[in-house]
Amino acid sequence: QVRHRAHVSGDSRPADGEVPAAVHGRADAAVRQIRVFLRRPRIADAAGGAVRPGRPAGRRGASQPGQAAVLGHHALHAAGLLHAVPVDGPAGGSADPHLPRIAGQADLRDPRDLRVARRVMPAAAHATWLAALVAGLGVLLAAGFAAGFHLAARRRGATPWPLVLAQFAAASPWRPRDLWAVVLVLAAAQFLRRFAPPALLYDVLAFQIALLAAILWRMRGKPQALGARAAPRTVLAEAALRWLAILPLIWFLGFAWNLGLNLLGREPAFQHAVALFLETDTVWEQARFVFFAVIVAPVAEEALFRGLLLPLLVRHAGAAAGVALTALGFAALHGLESLPALAAFSVALSLAYARTGTLWVPMAMHALFNAANLALVAALVRSGALPG
Structure with a gap:
């Protein structure tokens, strides 16, 4: 018919x-x-x-x-x-x-x-995914408030974090010459990147891989350059708890920042990493992107900002200024699209390092943060809220 x-x-x-x-x-x-x-x-x-x-x-x-x-x-x-x-x-x-x-x-x-x-009929086809997404975000928000109250109760009677960071900075084996060596390696890698074709793999090689190589090179002969060791179960538990605790503040700052950009007449844009993820076409490209974002990037960036930069800044500028400057650099590296939210997340990562004494907890928090963001973007695409 x-x-x-x-x-x-x-x-x-x-x-x-x-x-x-x-x-x-x-x-x-x-x-x-x-x-x-x-x-x-x-x-x-x-x-x-x-x-x-x-x-x-x-x-x-x-x-x-x-x-x-x-x-x-x-x-x-x-x-x-x-x-x-x-x-x-x-x-x-x-x-x-x-x-x-x-x-x-x-x-x-x-x-x-x-x-x-x-x-x-996109509304009909995506309704289930959208409802599940909203419910999941609500559960995460409630868990975040609960985790925040739990951490607040645990902090009673603990050593103030500025004093703990000052002690870490005094014992850190890193020196300013190590930072300059890492910066020179990154500058050389970025210069060579200009001659390579535009591709995600070359972006990762020119920053995260070059950064890891430089830090491993400068770590030779430095005991506990990344902090104390911890049991994997303890690392995962602390990372999940502290990631959940900062989540409500990150969402609020992200919403307020985008609202302010709209009021100023500037249309908010995706972070560069999110835009790259939306451009992936095959399962292999998506899997490779997830590996870089969830494994390589957290290890490399935390080794730089919390392992190397934070102790140097705390030693020369004080605990509060060191945490603030580290947060500003961390947020600026990822672009202006989510500047306040990422600055707050950087502060949470620095405090996690101070409270646990190991860099593995901030690394795991960073990995959870990136994995959750990619899962959220994928769910928004599946629900029809974002173009795939």
């Missing part, structure tokens, strides 16, 4: 009465879209209600006539044939009587995915 409607489409039929192949193609696409809709367990109709296909996959049998008509209405609209099909839907009671028959004869075992359905 859908293909028949393509024949009677007045603006598509040429003078000799032949139907162009393009119209046949659009009609076939409309039929496939109807089949995809009928495979969904629950689809929102045009009036906002719920539509059940009715029978299990593989059996014949139409859903309610008006509901099937609405599905056909949307599919034909996407195919450009809407003008040829008079469909009023369930409320009007004058639905095309042939569309239910198409629904009943559709091959519900057709192994097509939901991409077509998302293009036609």
Whole structure:
């Protein structure tokens, strides 16, 4: 029936009465879209209600006539044939009587995915993902407040963090010449990067890998250059607790910062790393990006900012100034899109280093932060809130 409607489409039929192949193609696409809709367990109709296909996959049998008509209405609209099909839907009671028959004869075992359905009715196709995303963010927010109260109770009677950082800085084996050596290695790597083709791999080689190599080079002969060792279970528990505790503040600062940018007439943009992640096309590219963002970047950046830079700044400028300058440099490195939120996160990383005495906790916190952000971006793409 859908293909028949393509024949009677007045603006598509040429003078000799032949139907162009393009119209046949659009009609076939409309039929496939109807089949995809009928495979969904629950689809929102045009009036906002719920539509059940009715029978299990593989059996014949139409859903309610008006509901099937609405599905056909949307599919034909996407195919450009809407003008040829008079469909009023369930409320009007004058639905095309042939569309239910198409629904009943559709091959519900057709192994097509939901991409077509998302293009036609994105709100219906993404509703489950969006609801799960909102619920998950709510759970994380509640857990963050609980973790913050727990850490506040633990801090009672503890040694003040400025004193702890001053002790760490005095015992640190790092010297200013080590910092200058690392800076020179990074400058050389960035210079060579200009001659390489634009690719994520070369960006990582020119910064994170070069940074790790330089720090490992300067670590020779320096005992406990990255702080004390700790059991993996302790590291993961402390990292998760402290990451959750800072999460509500990060979200608030990010929201306030973007709101301020909007009020100033500047459209907020994604961080460079997020934009690169959205441009990945294959599973291999996504897996490689996740490895760099969750493993390589946290280790390299924490070794630089908390392992090397923070002790030097605390030794020469004091604990508070050292933490503040480290936070400013950390946030500026990642761009202005999330400057206050990343500065607050950097302060939390420095305090975690002071409270635990090991750099592995800030590294694990950083890895959790990056992994959660990538998961959030992927969920937003899946829910339709961000273009994939």
